[in-house]
Amino acid sequence: xxxxxxxxxxxxxxxxxxxxxxxxxxxxxxxxxxxxxxxxxxxxxxxxxxxxxxxxxxxxxxxxxxxxxxxxxxxxxxxxxxxxxxxxxxxxxxxxxxxxxxxxxxxxxxxxxxxxxxxxxxxxxxxxxxxxxxxxxxxxxxxxxxxxxxxxxxxxxxxxxxxxxxxxxxxxxx
Amino acid sequence: xxxxxxxxxxxxxxxxxxxxxxxxxxxxxxxxxxxxxxxxxxxxxxxxxxxxxxxxxxxxxxxxxxxxxxxxxxxxxxxxxxxxxxxxxxxxxxxxxxxxxxxxxxxxxxxxxxxxxxxxxxxxxxxxxxxxxxxxxxxxxxxxxxxxxxxxxxxxxxxxxxxxxxxxxxxxxxxxxxxxxxxxxxxxxxxxxxxxxxxxxxxxxxxxxxxxxxxxxxxxxxxxxxxxxxxxxxxxxxxxxxxxxxxxxxxxxxxxxxxxxxxxxxxxxxxxxxxxxxxxxxxxxxxxxxxxxxxxxxxxxxxxxxxxxxxxxxxxxxxxxxxxxxxxxxxxxxxxxxxxxxxxxxxxxxxxxxxxxxxxxxxxxxxxxxxxxxxxxxxxxxxxxxxxxxxxxxxxxxxxxxxxxxxxxxxxxxxxxxxxxxxxxxxxxxxxxxxxxxxxxxxxxxxxxxxxxxxxxxxxxxxxxxxxxxxxxxxxxxxxxxxxxxxxxxxxxxxxxxxxxxxxxxxxxxxxxxxxxxxxxxxxxxxxxxxxxxxxxxxxxxxxxxxxxxxxxxxxxxxxxxxxxxxxxxxxxxxxxxxxxxxxxxxxxxxxxxxxxxxxxxxxxxxxxxxxxxxxxxxxxxxxxxxxxxxxxxxxxxxxxxxxxxxxxxxxxxxxxxxxxx
Numbered sequence: 114x115x116x117x118x119x120x121x122x123x124x125x126x127x128x129x130x131x132x133x134x135x136x137x138x139x140x141x142x143x144x145x146x147x148x149x150x151x152x153x154x155x156x157x158x159x160x161x162x163x164x165x166x167x168x169x170x171x172x173x174x175x176x177x178x179x180x181x182x183x184x185x186x187x188x189x190x191x192x193x194x195x196x197x198x199x200x201x202x203x204x205x206x207x208x209x210x211x212x213x214x215x216x217x218x219x220x221x222x223x224x225x226x227x228x229x230x231x232x233x234x235x236x237x238x239x240x241x242x243x244x245x246x247x248x249x250x251x252x253x254x255x256x257x258x259x260x261x262x263x264x265x266x267x268x269x270x271x272x273x274x275x276x277x278x279x280x281x282x283x284x285x286x287x
Numbered sequence: 288x289x290x291x292x293x294x295x296x297x298x299x300x301x302x303x304x305x306x307x308x309x310x311x312x313x314x315x316x317x318x319x320x321x322x323x324x325x326x327x328x329x330x331x332x333x334x335x336x337x338x339x340x341x342x343x344x345x346x347x348x349x350x351x352x353x354x355x356x357x358x359x360x361x362x363x364x365x366x367x368x369x370x371x372x373x374x375x376x377x378x379x380x381x382x383x384x385x386x387x388x389x390x391x392x393x394x395x396x397x398x399x400x401x402x403x404x405x406x407x408x409x410x411x412x413x414x415x416x417x418x419x420x421x422x423x424x425x426x427x428x429x430x431x432x433x434x435x436x437x438x439x440x441x442x443x444x445x446x447x448x449x450x451x452x453x454x455x456x457x458x459x460x461x462x463x464x465x466x467x468x469x470x471x472x473x474x475x476x477x478x479x480x481x482x483x484x485x486x487x488x489x490x491x492x493x494x495x496x497x498x499x500x501x502x503x504x505x506x507x508x509x510x511x512x513x514x515x516x517x518x519x520x521x522x523x524x525x526x527x528x529x530x531x532x533x534x535x536x537x538x539x540x541x542x543x544x545x546x547x548x549x550x551x552x553x554x555x556x557x558x559x560x561x562x563x564x565x566x567x568x569x570x571x572x573x574x575x576x577x578x579x580x581x582x583x584x585x586x587x588x589x590x591x592x593x594x595x596x597x598x599x600x601x602x603x604x605x606x607x608x609x610x611x612x613x614x615x616x617x618x619x620x621x622x623x624x625x626x627x628x629x630x631x632x633x634x635x636x637x638x639x640x641x642x643x644x645x646x647x648x649x650x651x652x653x654x655x656x657x658x659x660x661x662x663x664x665x666x667x668x669x670x671x672x673x674x675x676x677x678x679x680x681x682x683x684x685x686x687x688x689x690x691x692x693x694x695x696x697x698x699x700x701x702x703x704x705x706x707x708x709x710x711x712x713x714x715x716x717x718x719x720x721x722x723x724x725x726x727x728x729x730x731x732x733x734x735x736x737x738x739x740x741x742x743x744x745x746x747x748x749x750x751x752x753x754x755x756x757x758x759x760x761x762x763x764x765x766x767x768x769x770x771x772x773x774x775x776x777x778x779x780x781x782x783x784x785x786x787x788x789x790x791x792x793x794x795x796x797x798x799x800x801x802x803x804x805x806x807x808x809x810x811x812x813x814x815x816x817x818x819x820x821x822x823x824x825x826x827x828x829x830x831x832x833x834x835x836x837x838x839x840x841x842x843x844x845x846x847x848x849x850x851x852x853x854x855x856x857x858x859x860x861x862x863x864x865x866x867x868x869x870x871x872x873x874x875x876x877x878x879x880x881x882x883x884x885x886x887x888x889x890x891x892x893x894x895x896x897x898x899x900x901x902x903x904x905x906x907x908x909x910x911x912x913x914x915x916x917x918x919x920x921x922x923x924x925x926x927x928x929x930x931x932x933x934x935x936x937x938x939x940x941x942x943x944x945x946x947x948x949x
Contacts (some may be wrong), residue, residue: 117620120564121613124571128606130657131578133664135598186360186445189437212868224439 152243156233178253182213183221191268199228208232293343294434300336301424311414315407323410334395354440363446365837373457374447380433389468411479446866455515463508467573469501474570491552503921510914521872521887534576540649541569544642571609630702637695644688693750719745740799747792780927787920794913800906813896821903824848838862861888
């Protein structure tokens with residue numbers, strides 16, 4: 114009997130590790146940008162007549178930078194959570210409209226709602242490169258001193274918002 | 288409407304599977320023939336509804352129904368129709384539905400070709416398969432429904448990942464899944480045998496063709512995937528030891544061990560417990576592969592968009608299926624009697640040693656694949672395990688296994704003598720050794736690894752010829768006619784073995800020579816310039832703009848010259864897929880029996896110049912040729928007469944006797 118239990122025991126050990134592995138993220142290679150000052154940009158706004166906004170203008174508050182585009186289907190997935198986040202008035206979300214067309218972006222926001230405190234236009238994706246964007250959507254948490262504290266690649270989920278981003282934001286705001 | 292119909296069909300199939308699982312297993316346990324009778328019609332109905340569901344999804348893709356989230360994310364109206372069809376299984380959700388379809392198909396086949404099995408056995412087999420099916424359908428419905436709507440629908444879809452827009456990708460996943468899922472039949476046979484306590488050579492005879500067919504699909508599926516990586520990824524590699532590749536390779540190694548172990552169980556009644564365990568492990572590794580690919584615990588180029596919820600679900604399912612069957616094994620295996628005795632030197636022991644080597648190889652692949660996870664879980668940092676580990680571990684394990692491939696088929700069952708084997712194989716070894724030592728000189732470079740690789744390959748070929756010679760000699764001595772006339776009398780199963788082993792030899796030749804003699808050049812080229820490689824000159828004539836249905840790009844026109852004479856033209860491309868803005872390298876390959884020329888466009892540099900990567904790859908196609916020969920061997924083995932006759936019990940006896948002699 115004991116001899117025949119060996120395969121089961123081996124399996125139990127493997128399952129233990131797999132279980133632990135589920136709560137780890139192998140992709141979470143610590144982004145080189147974390148803990149570094151957010152790269153400077155000076156970009157025209159999507160609305161408000163295209164006035165230039167600089168990253169430095171946003172100092173002094175904790176804010177989120179959300180990279181989005183009207184052509185990006187996963188952005189639609191996270192969009193309701195952003196709208197909800199703004200409704201709860203917890204933290205300002207700034208949008209980086211990435212490699213998009215102005216009219217398409219405005220129509221998209223008209224249809225799905227605009228949660229952004231302000232939107233800057235990065236039509237050629239240069240600022241995106243500075244921020245190491247390789248998939249849209251991406252979301253950054255930036256603190257009062259303009260330092261990137263957190264980065265999420267891919268659509269936000271309620272889990273990530275409530276368990277990771279909001280606790281961090283609260284901590285940074287105090 | 289159509290997607291809802293598909294959704295509904297899956298729900299119906301799920302309900303049928305529940306009925307099928309309950310009545311078949313409970314009926315078999317209580318000896319209730321009416322209940323057991325539910326199994327077959329239920330399996331048929333389940334298959335029908337899964338086919339309907341799959342057809343609905345395929346229909347949505349073909350008709351560009353972007354109100355279906357899955358279609359919107361993985362297709363586009365400019366995508367050619369065959370890639371829209373292939374996009375059906377291009378995503379996590381769709382491939383899961385394909386998996387379910389395959390499972391239902393195998394179940395349907397098991398219900399069809401089991402008329403000669405006892406009713407309770409059939410009921411148990413179909414019941415176990417229905418349980419697996421329930422798990423996957425619940426997974427689909429609760430975490431990954433491909434029929435989910437996206438309202439309002441977008442104007443167009445996000446397009447299929449350009450890497451997957453390739454003929455190889457159209458057939459690679461279905462073949463691979465046929466293999467993965469095919470092992471579920473043998474798994475169900477093993478569980479049924481453990482439940483009923485009837486674990487004998489008849490059981491092994493039934494399991495063998497199913498194992499072989501699943502193995503053939505898996506072999507071809509892996510080979511296609513490797514070939515695809517070779518021509519599509521643009522750097523000419525054919526195997527990367529990526530976790531997902533490993534996920535398909537582990538069941539292959541175990542499945543190979545299982546096929547050989549089943550031979551012993553069938554012919555000698557031995558290795559019963561071991562065979563059952565292998566059947567369980569093989570399918571468990573298929574399931575583990577599913578978990579690894581879809582849960583996001585490992586990074587891989589193949590990983591689907593992952594979601595922790597899915598991981599929890601599959602892990603739970605894995606615990607139920609694998610944990611449950613291993614517990615059943617621990618409980619029932621001690622009651623299964625031992626098989627026939629055999630000596631330390633015998634065909635059994637050779638096969639057992641081979642089995643152990645294959646299993647250790649699979650375990651080392653598993654260790655290498657999970658090692659980053661182990662370290663991460665123990666808080667020891669993030670690492671990745673690469674080809675050096677796998678190559679270091681793999682070659683020393685496979686070399687003795689390949690040596691045994693030559694000896695095993697010549698050794699007698701039960702008891703063989705070393706001096707006798709040595710006498711019969713001595714010349715084979717000398718011939719293989721001498722040719723392996725001399726051949727590299729004719730190719731320009733001698734290294735120990737090349738000679739060793741050739742020795743292994745030649746050893747398989749020459750010992751196979753010795754085997755064929757001895758077999759025909761025995762028949763000729765008994766029958767009195769010329770040897771050649773008896774070639775037709777040998778069973779197909781025997782030829783299957785020879786061809787599959789020859790496939791291994793061809794594969795080794797390919798790997799050895801491409802590793803030993805490959806040449807690579809990275810050069811900056813402008814129109815008119817040329818590069819010399821492996822006796823050829825490649826001249827870049829010009830660069831052209833190209834427009835595809837859903838991409839645009841640049842194509843290089845290259846003339847291949849040998850001794851200043853043009854022998855061929857090559858057209859490597861650099862494409863930019865418009866929807867996802869993803870650049871893709873389409874390598875140009877001039878395929879030949881003895882070598883490939885492989886050219887891919889790198890990046891544009893200044894003044895219309897490009898970085899061009901050119902490879903000369905000797906014998907590289909032998910790698911896949913070898914895999915296809917292995918698959919062909921499997922097909923020959925399955926087409927052996929005794930499987931076709933096995934419905935008739937009386938004739939069965941005679942054939943069994945004939946093949947026992949064989």
